[in-house]
Amino acid sequence: MKSTKFIVADADKCIGCKICEVACHAAHDNLNYTVGAQYSAITPRLHVMQVNGKYVPVQCRQCEDAPCANACAIGAITEVDGKIIINEKTCIGCKACLVACPFGAIDLRPQIHNGEVVTQPRLKTLQDADENKSVLVAYKCDLCAENETQACVAACPENALRVYNALDDSKAKALQSALALHAI
Amino acid sequence: MSHNLIHIDKDICTGCRRCVDVCPVDAIHGQSGTPHEINLDTCVACGQCVQVCSSYLSEFESTPTIYAEKLAKRGMLSSVHEPLFAAYAQCHTHEVKDALANKNLFTFVQCAPSVRVAIGEEFGMPLGVLTPGKLAAALRRLGFDRVYDTNFGADITIMEEGSELLHRLTSGEGKLPMFTSCCPAWVKYIEQDYPDLLEHLSSCKSPMGMAAPVFKTIGAEIDNVDPAKIYSVAVMPCTCKHFEAARPEMNASGYQDTDVVITTRELAQLIKDAGIDFVNLPEEEFDQPFGEYSGAGAIFGVTGGVMEAALRTGYELLTKEQIPQLDLEFVRGDNGLRTADVALGDMTVKIAVVAGLDSAAKVLESVKAGTCEYDFVEIMTCPEGCMTGGGQPKLLLDGHRKLAFNQRRAALYSHDKDLPVRKSHENPSIKKLYGDYLGEPFGHHAHDLLHTTYTPRKVK
Numbered sequence A: 001m002k003s004t005k006f007i008v009a010d011a012d013k014c015i016g017c018k019i020c021e022v023a024c025h026a027a028h029d030n031l032n033y034t035v036g037a038q039y040s041a042i043t044p045r046l047h048v049m050q051v052n053g054k055y056v057p058v059q060c061r062q063c064e065d066a067p068c069a070n071a072c073a074i075g076a077i078t079e080v081d082g083k084i085i086i087n088e089k090t091c092i093g094c095k096a097c098l099v100a101c102p103f104g105a106i107d108l109r110p111q112i113h114n115g116e117v118v119t120q121p122r123l124k125t126l127q128d129a130d131e132n133k134s135v136l137v138a139y140k141c142d143l144c145a146e147n148e149t150q151a152c153v154a155a156c157p158e159n160a161l162r163v164y165n166a167l168d169d170s171k172a173k174a175l176q177s178a179l180a181l182h183a184i
Numbered sequence B: 001m002s003h004n005l006i007h008i009d010k011d012i013c014t015g016c017r018r019c020v021d022v023c024p025v026d027a028i029h030g031q032s033g034t035p036h037e038i039n040l041d042t043c044v045a046c047g048q049c050v051q052v053c054s055s056y057l058s059e060f061e062s063t064p065t066i067y068a069e070k071l072a073k074r075g076m077l078s079s080v081h082e083p084l085f086a087a088y089a090q091c092h093t094h095e096v097k098d099a100l101a102n103k104n105l106f107t108f109v110q111c112a113p114s115v116r117v118a119i120g121e122e123f124g125m126p127l128g129v130l131t132p133g134k135l136a137a138a139l140r141r142l143g144f145d146r147v148y149d150t151n152f153g154a155d156i157t158i159m160e161e162g163s164e165l166l167h168r169l170t171s172g173e174g175k176l177p178m179f180t181s182c183c184p185a186w187v188k189y190i191e192q193d194y195p196d197l198l199e200h201l202s203s204c205k206s207p208m209g210m211a212a213p214v215f216k217t218i219g220a221e222i223d224n225v226d227p228a229k230i231y232s233v234a235v236m237p238c239t240c241k242h243f244e245a246a247r248p249e250m251n252a253s254g255y256q257d258t259d260v261v262i263t264t265r266e267l268a269q270l271i272k273d274a275g276i277d278f279v280n281l282p283e284e285e286f287d288q289p290f291g292e293y294s295g296a297g298a299i300f301g302v303t304g305g306v307m308e309a310a311l312r313t314g315y316e317l318l319t320k321e322q323i324p325q326l327d328l329e330f331v332r333g334d335n336g337l338r339t340a341d342v343a344l345g346d347m348t349v350k351i352a353v354v355a356g357l358d359s360a361a362k363v364l365e366s367v368k369a370g371t372c373e374y375d376f377v378e379i380m381t382c383p384e385g386c387m388t389g390g391g392q393p394k395l396l397l398d399g400h401r402k403l404a405f406n407q408r409r410a411a412l413y414s415h416d417k418d419l420p421v422r423k424s425h426e427n428p429s430i431k432k433l434y435g436d437y438l439g440e441p442f443g444h445h446a447h448d449l450l451h452t453t454y455t456p457r458k459v460k
Helices: A019-029 A067-071 A096-100 A151-155 A166-183 B018-022 B048-052 B064-073 B093-101 B113-117 B119-123 B132-142 B150-171 B184-193 B195-200 B207-223 B241-245 B264-273 B295-301 B305-319 B357-369 B398-418 B428-438 B444-450
Strands: A006-009 A047-051 A054-058 A077-080 A083-086 A107-110 A119-124 A132-134 A136-139 A161-164 B006-008 B087-089 B106-111 B230-236 B260-263 B336-344 B347-355 B376-380
Touching (some): A006 A054, A019 A047, A019 A151, A067 A077, A067 A083, A067 A096, A083 A136, A151 B398, B006 B048, B018 B048, B048 B087, B093 B230, B093 B264, B106 B132, B106 B150, B106 B207, B113 B264, B113 B398, B132 B264, B150 B207, B150 B295, B150 B305, B150 B428, B184 B195, B184 B241, B184 B357, B195 B357, B207 B230, B207 B241, B207 B428, B230 B241, B230 B264, B241 B260, B260 B264, B295 B305, B305 B336, B305 B376, B336 B357, B428 B444
Parallel strands (some): B230 B260, B347 B376
Antiparallel strands (some): A006 A161, A047 A054, A077 A083, A107 A136, A119 A132, B006 B087
């Protein structure tokens, strides 16, 4: 049996520097190297949270029985190569996945295509009748589906993040237990 | 001596302490997990904390009003729309914009060597792209009356510093080792941490500090303008140059020699604010006579560059022979300390090149202990020299820093290689400056304009 992998952080190692968030933005939305050449806001797919004076990033668990996918009315969320992926092109911004996600790992942000914010074909707001509303879509950690390495894991100066394979880890722990029993 | 140049925004700082790790003078204080503060008395304004800081103002915690307030507090133009990080350098772009709009002022600008190998990065061009022509064109379109160059100032520095070194080596007057004095963060550091060793510092002003009084005296004469009406701007890769320019003694012209300093990043913001399409600008020349420079002037941007430039000229002034090899690979490198014994005719000169104040402290301690063998030491504060300065484009990711540094360094050396003149003393405009105005290098008139003194500033 296979299970999806996910990225998990070690709260004891995290220093709260947020470079994982910056790296996530760089890997997904950015073609340029420097801060002055950023043409869109930093909208990362993981978020460093502060709880009781400690920091730790929170991101998608790639749930086996993904509540977000089960809640999506238009089937925009599917499992692709062991990753739960939101199709940002077909997403209609209904937010059902945000409601369904028990971890708060999904957010809404403007859809970006070639560095430009995509706007609605007709939908306007009453306050700003001259401009079409921007398209808002759900987005979350995709384990850097386009790349071989995970940007946040690679960028962390404290090695606080890792790609976790729960089944393999569980088997390894079972083996350790068996060895311990033999030793008795 | 305090300044108001580098700050940490309490609203954004998470207390991760990555800046504490890079601060060379332990000026950043705070408890892990809570916002930190900078002691501006001990801070040497190198801006490396600004470069390393990764805690940014999240969209989720910000509104357009909060963002605009932060821009205003940082002295940034309201047209800027880049992410804001906790550690920042105070900007002076409004002053420059106002001066350019003031028709009563005659505006001069000079650009440091490192600006031309990094500013393109802020417009999405490749890391370390060499753009002197576009830089000159952009400055002209911003409205500067004279587009001059710090590289020319670097060539003057070599004439003065090279002559000063030969004087110290041959006359027995003045202390050895002689330390370079181009880097304002290093100068502030030795003034406050090793005030007893100030006589080892070269009396030379920096390239910016030499060019500025030349502009307001000889430049004013050439253009027939009242120096009181000249507004002189310097564009630097450095967050500490503003501190240097504001020193009260930097007034050899009878006025404050440099009116304002902005960084490479700030210049990019001004160019964007003016709607100038930097990437598609034509290649233009810097203005004459103070825009002509040698390859030796260009490599001031990289650690070892001042040493290499000084050796090219020092060798020829002393031996009256052509230096056999122009590319002095043994002084080139990155962080830390490099040493060599260099034969100048019959004399062997022991040299050292230092990048980083931790390595500088080791040299200073050896001088204190009387065990230092070097004759001449180049010292820069930033990791690999000015092209890695605190005012350079900030790399979004740590992983790209080394790549950017390597590309910027390669661009400076290739610029040097491609220039028709590669030794400061062979720059025709330098020959003319000394022939027509200054007289002898390290002479009386040169001393008045181009040399300075230092002040012990022990921090209590």
